[in-house]
Amino acid sequence: DGGITQSPKYLFRKEGQNVTLSCEQNLNHDAMYWYRQDPGQGLRLIYYSQIVNDFQKGDIAEGYSVSREKKESFPLTVTSAQKNPTAFYLCASGKITGENGYTFGSGTRLTVV
Amino acid sequence: AQSVTQPDIHITVSEGASLELRCNYSYGATPYLFWYVQSPGQGLQLLLKYFSGDTLVQGIKGFEAEFKRSQSSFNLRKPSVHWSDAAEYFCAVITGGGNKLTFGTGTQLKVEL
Numbered sequence: 001d002g003g004i005t006q007s008p009k010y011l012f013r014k015e016g017q018n019v020t021l022s023c024e025q026n027l028n029h030d031a032m033y034w035y036r037q038d039p040g041q042g043l044r045l046i047y048y049s050q051i052v053n054d055f056q057k058g059d060i061a062e063g064y065s066v067s068r069e070k071k072e073s074f075p076l077t078v079t080s081a082q083k084n085p086t087a088f089y090l091c092a093s094g095k096i097t098g099e100n101g102y103t104f105g106s107g108t109r110l111t112v113v
Numbered sequence: 114a115q116s117v118t119q120p121d122i123h124i125t126v127s128e129g130a131s132l133e134l135r136c137n138y139s140y141g142a143t144p145y146l147f148w149y150v151q152s153p154g155q156g157l158q159l160l161l162k163y164f165s166g167d168t169l170v171q172g173i174k175g176f177e178a179e180f181k182r183s184q185s186s187f188n189l190r191k192p193s194v195h196w197s198d199a200a201e202y203f204c205a206v207i208t209g210g211g212n213k214l215t216f217g218t219g220t221q222l223k224v225e226l
Binding site: 101 | 122145147149154155156157158159162164203205207212213214215216217218219
């Protein structure tokens, strides 16, 4: 079955560490997105990519980095520069036109310890 | 800038009662509008979408929504709520420049038995 897979489901980070969240899709979607979710704030866009080897900053890109070396994969790195990384991270994919909305992964919960 | 407003943070209804969740958007052109549902700790599932044509759209799980251009609204409705409908609901709009989904802050639905 086609879908979008995020791993790990739970991730713990020490202060000053970089961590990478995985996102893989087999839906043949060109566009992929990373959102951050905090209670009461909805979903905020971190980065998005519409084509391999190209990506754009979203509304809250500071302290994050991404790569898009393959169409199927869009990993997100939370760097030590992100001062408040504890959150629920959601990856999504869709057609470039956006006409069908997005398909979402099941999320990664990142906690700083 | 485009925005989506969900004025109700929490709503409680009795099982079997009708439901209406409000959504207002701010966007210059005719928007692509969506409603998503999220169970705790999970990703988002698409309930329904509106692009054009009939302003009353039907979705999954017995939900429907009506697009009212004059009120810039896209309210979600269900005639009879089931206990399994308890979840968080997000309204979203596709915005230009990358066809990004912009989300409202969500409405948490509680269903009383």
